[in-house]
Amino acid sequence: MSDASPLSLSRLQRYWPSHLVGEVLAKPWIDSVVPMTVMVIVLLIAQMLIPGYLGLGNLVSVSREFAEFGMVSLGMAIVVFCGGIDLSVGGVYALANLAALYLINVLGVPVVLAVPIVIVLGGLLGAINGFLIGILKIRAFLVTLATLVIFRAAVNLLLLNFASQITAAYTENATWDFLGIGKIAGVPTNVVVLAILAVVLHLLHTRSRLGWHIQAVGGARRAAHHAGIHVRWSIFSAYVACSALSALGGLFYGARQGSIGFDTGVGLEIAVLAAIVLGGVALGGGRGSVARAMAGAVITLVLTNVLVRLGVQGGATSTVLGIVLLIAIGFDVKWQKNRHKILQKAYVSPAFLKLHTPPDIKPGSGSPYELNDRLRGAEVLALGLVDGPEDVILDRQGRLYTGMRQGWIYRFSGENFATRELFANIGGRPLGLAFDRDDNLIVCVSGMGLYGVKPEGEVFKLTDQTNRSWFSIRDDSIIRLADDLDIAPDGKIYFSDASVRYDLHSWIFDGLEGRRNGRILCYDPATATTRTFVSGLIFPNGICMEADGRSFLFAESYGCMVSRCWIEGPKRGRVERVIKDLPGIPDNINRASDGNYWLAMVGMRSPVWDLALTMPGFRVRMVKRVPRDEWLAPNLNLGCVIKFAADGRILDCLWDGARINNPAITSMREHQGWLYLGGLTSNRITRIKLDRADPAFVGPVAYWGAPRIAGSQAGQPA
């Protein structure tokens, strides 16, 4: 708890992979961990109580029983995935058992023919359920309760008539015995069949259209309907599949036992329900997996089996099963409810980060960053017409483009930029902008990747993934937060993926974490591939190609640094610091007309923020105990624009002292003697006249020269 020795313990914490806890919890397979663990524990306990339980001989005999139970569990799992319940599985099981024995023993139907007949019979019984529940929309619980009673009664009636016939007509049948007691490569036949079924169903469930539909219907029936899914058909097919599987289970039971009694399949529905709930298949539907259903079946069966073997009375076994079912349901409910809370608290995982001592910015301190109010006189454009213009850019014709929070790109043109057009609708959150050689607007879209917009407004995707790194739990092939880009003379696009752990809506949490979560990617249009160029950066943000095209400058927001990275020559891929002690949080970098660079400072560090960064324990506890809105944040209410030289000298600094027009300044573009400013959360764009600037400077011309394409207009002289 104590931060008494910050120089050792806290510093070491940066190597402690506490962020992995959250990443593991965020994985979809985390739901399976609990049932799988319980299964292993139950098996180990069984082995302890009954020596030799996990021995080969015992496993073979237990697994014979298990296979039939497992088939019914699979059927029930399908229905429960779909948001339903099938209580009639025991009845179908018994009827199928009876039918199979009657067909083979009495009527002498060949086994090859009898098997499909029994399965179809099961399917027909399921169709009754499916019709009543799926088509007529009667409650599943009531319908299947009724059909259970009916099926059972039918079994009892039929047994009265046919039991003696079936027993009397018993004949040796090799195929039938192969199904019942045969082995394939040492494994009981029915277990092999179950394994095949489980694999097929898993594939259907996770990869087929019907499987997805059933899952969707179970998750949210109305939403599935609105999404165009045939809800009735999905439900109907789930019940048919369930009964067909139950019938198959009954058939194998018949083949194994060769006889029939009044108690066949009695109470099966409860045991099966217990099994799949124990496996973590949500009774509400929409969540679960075949593997988990199987794990649950193993747990239930081993439990029952062990209790019986230990000589516990039959009633007590059911009681234990009931209690286990209760615990499983209770756990399921609590887990559902609290999983995201645990995740939320465990995900943000602050690390030790020691920033360089910031320069003094007080007025009169003589520092190049001295506070002033030079942005006060800025001209306000598009007031109230924009929402979060993170980046602004001007084309050869002097039209202004900016990305919106809603996923749009607006174009402003004409006198005082009074004409607003919806240039493109990309979706996501457009951030960094740049023009390529052919006047396409290349856009970094948070949550989507790298996109382009042709001059006529057509949107095209460049890339949305990079190479997956070897040792990451979270899938880092996704481009989660493409932030800013620039284009090298050879057409390669270098762009920052600010964080592999956070999206834009939670980008500030990445700062609270202070980890090296970001990277710079390179998209090569020649091969249409994306590769990670530099990784392990602290929220890389603005990128600007240097004039010679051999390196680019980039800003690391939460590292409060500007660095250079070579893309050519012997130092290719190497990074060197250019400015290491910024007083604030840098954002985009762009070229100035005099060969220097503009840098937007989106917010300020504060001494308390710097101190908190060196005390990860403090931030961990803050994240857990204080509500989000009350967390300590960097001061994004005060920002500035600075001009720096390629060697890192600070040449100029424009502050927004009044804090009205430019909170969270994220970008600036110089164009024909003006500097245009945009802000991440702003509702306006501003521009300020520059004193000593080249009045003819136009960004795309500076990058790509006069247009090559015949017919397009040249950059207008001032």
Place this chain on the structure above:
Amino acid sequence: MILADLFNELVLRRPSQRAIPNLDGPWLPNDRLETCARLAPDIAGPDGLAAGDDMLYVASGPRILGLSGPGFDQVREVAGFDAPVACLAWDRRIGLVAGVSGTGLVVLAPEGGTKILRETAGRPLHHPSGVAVDEAGGLLVTEGSARRAYEDWVWDLMEKGTSGRLLRFPPDGAPAAVLAEGLAFPIGVAQRPDDGMVLVAEAWRHRILGIPPSSPSRPQVVLDGLPGYPARIAAGADGGFALSFFALRTQLVEFVLREEAFRRRMMETIDPECWIAPSLSAVEHHLQPVQFGALRSQNIKKPWAPPRSYGLVVQLDAGLAPIASFHSRANGFNHGTSGLAWQGERLFVAARGADRILLPLEEQEGAA
């Protein structure tokens, strides 16, 4: 304590004692401290207020100013000291009483002449923070902290100071009696007219203590779980009270108060202006900490942002139940409300962070 908290929270689902209560019911936020009338002159850091017969006395740094005239727009200096004046009280019998940091109580009698009161039964009075005249003509005075001067309140908060006292100087000039000790920065003091109970506002414990005249050694908690740090309490003519808060409690500050190591390092290395602590003024320092909810969106600071500074005055009835509140929220300016003075039906409030004297009960047009 922790176990009891856990039991309360998890089993009984009661809010913990540490929880900051919501602003609801009579506490519901509004902008009435922003839209209310105010006196014309700007006065630097006004704190203690006292209403005389035809004059409003204001403590402003080391000076006491007298405001007179119909709109209280004529300002003259009544007295000056070499240390800040924390609090004022006026009584026709006694004259003007000022609590001066480092000195004690200074009594400016109506007939002229100055008297300094500092002797007590124990340790002399050093850092007076609030003063009131009781029915018998005695002076009730609070000392916020034994170690920290009144203007260094933020240090005392971060040190979780509990060295405050309540003293009473009897009218005959004898040394003061200690009525209560171990208080967490008491600032406001007032006497309830109907039963003579002395009310003390304990800022760091967010509560009002009542000290019954019959048994001063057994104080009662009369108002608990306040959403902010109570400053002054003043008895009105109708038997009710006004209670001011110089800042609201926030989750972050409460959290920092539980983080010993962080707080120690913050106090050792950082300028108090930039601490995670409440502030009196809405003017933003360029290095001050900011909370997420206080980041501007659409160029606007939201009124419901977690407030670093705030203005709040609450009207209490004679039974000390809140009946109305006057707010200046996170996006407002009239913050750091402290000194209170009643003049008949009129209530004056000193907004320390805004350099203004407000009249919360009156609309803007009616005054000035």
